[in-house]
Amino acid sequence: MSRGAPRSVTSRVLAILGAFSAERVTLGVSEISRHTGLPLTTAHRLVGELVRWGALERDDAGRYHVGLRLWEVGSLAPRGLGLRETALPFMEDLYEITHQNVQLAVLDGAEVVYVERISGPRAVSVITRPGSRLPLHATGVGQVLLAYADRDLQERVLSGPLRRFTGNTVTDAGELRRVLAAVRRDGVAMCDGQVETFSLSVAAPVYGPADTVVAALSVVVPAEGTDPRTIVPPVRASARGISRALGWAGHRSTHR
Template sequence: MANSPTGETVTERIVRVLETFGTDRTVQTTAEIGRRAGLPSSTAHRMVADLVECGLLERDEEQRVRLGMRLWELALRGSRALRLRQAALPFMERVQARIGEHTQLAVVENDETLFIERLSHPHAGANITRIAGRLPLHASSSGLVLLAHGPEELRERVLTGPLEAVSRETVTDPARLRRVLADIRRDGVVVAPGSVETVSTGVAVPVREERGRVIAALSAVLPRGAPTRHAVAELRAAASAISAAIGAHGP
């Protein structure tokens, strides 16, 4: 792709346009997209029009812009996350039915926790995570599992900081976080009360592929103070079943 006068490629600018959308910002005007992407107005209008024409963006009746169905379609073709989600979903449904609380599946993406599936019960407690939502790796039970079992260089990057406090109880001290991660590797589970929301406790276990590498975290979000033993047992059984399913059908 040709460079812009600033040295950016067209691909880089397209990515910046798409990244202006989020789970809490699904519809925007072209002017808002241009401002958030740091693009001149004429460039933003031209790029948005091109992306709408090829289906990666769509306009509504008020000419506001949202991500297009074609982008969703292309993203799912051959997606590793989709295959993992399909393997995990039956066992996540069983966990969710038995514990009656939020059940989530997450992976590492770009040094963050990316949630690729979430099942919720109508009477479940508070939970800020969403499908395709992200949190810092150190700030949720899922992220802590992924960080504990991830490559050493990933842990060092995260531990170097800054370690953002998502709640008052998020672990932000590097020395303490190292101890927490060592405990997770030893115990194979984390129980993290208040790390994201003070009223909730996150419980998470690793999901492994055939050779034992951790590829995801399976978690539940319980009300603060609720017993965790049953949830841990259900999550462990489901993680083992997911690993077997992945091994049977390939990565």
Template sequence: MASPAQPASPSRTGVAERLLALLAAFDADHRELTLAALARRADLPAATAHRLVGQLTSWGALEPSEQGRYRIGLRLWEVACLAPRSSGLRRAVLPFLEDLYETTHENVQLAVRDGVDTLYVELISGRSAVVVRTTVGSRWPLHATGVGLVLLAYAPAPVQQQVCAAPLARFTAHTIADPARLRATLAEVRRADAAVSDRQITDDAVSVAAPIRDASGAVVAALSLVVPATANPAPLIPAVRMAARGSSRALGYGVFHSVEGPLAEQG
């Protein structure tokens, strides 16, 4: 965490950069921040942060809480909902997510790749389903989740190399932390056109995921079913694949595309 700085950081010389730094101070673990915390996390002088937070609040990007902290405002959410990778994808895929949920009453998730992160854009969860740590808008490393493994398996080679070359974060004793094992797992994902993430994030959950393709055949998203670790994931794979292929058809992926085509290109 950056320490407070009196002069503006060299990377914070522009107004837009400073505004973005303040917004980037928020994440899944920091949903509400005091003005002092905002200034510290954005590496901005307190006076500058105070002025810019006022502007962001006036526009609706931030809103004050009853405790005097700041949180992301609804205006920013409205703008974010216009992102085509989220809004158009969600509209096309949601019926298939709902069907999968109604069939299983387990957690159903939809995610896209953003750089070397898995970004979750939809989640349907039942009261009796296993508790998951993911939320809409949360990010997780690609190597540690079912959807992440799918997205990484079909990502460009430089992305795969970047992930395998970096330290692989470990969340449980089952998390893939060895690059060679990760590469072998990605090859298996491409072969099976599905992924099983066994207790990689928590010890009580297993994820089954499959790729979603657009009209060109490119993998643009992945959906998953998260079930208790005591469940056998094998019988769930066909249902997850079916939901993913239905989603792909909704995005324009036609019957003239063979599964072997994209797999051969990616592998």
């Protein structure tokens, strides 16, 4: 969008929708104009059409947010499908490198849902299967998804009971807060024996085309005899590969 204003009306409408992000949940018309490169009058007219349809809503302060109707239409996306198809070749490569469990998970409510797993005879046993669910605080993928989730969900998880699976499980809200901050700083979660004592997982965020975290990728390895730092680079590289294949174009700056 810094490459100049979009040309076709369709691309202008889509550029307006794309101006919203987790960091920019509400926008004024002048901000929309700035983020899209559209003239203020054009932005004003298109925003009006989007509001009439319900794609955007205007709040009392005169700012705009994504509307209920667009949320409804978006919720029709068979999310796991395209994600799994795109992720599978990258997950196979990661399995070839590590010969350990490679997992892909998404957020659903306040839980992790595993949508895909590749494993083999030499891999450490794990309790998860595609479709199975775990709480967010105790797994690598869960800590990644929680670290990038909206504040409401974070506070809800932090204020709730944090179930203890092993002596290593993070069950203290203050400690979990520090873990999540470290995940955001490093772009990776290292979760050592927090679900089962004999395994550890290294997880990284997968970004979608709108630059929000849409999934988490992890490798689960035996806790004994593995230096998790050797797993970090391939997991991060594969997660970025999946993100690129999904249409992610790198991080957008918050202020432009």
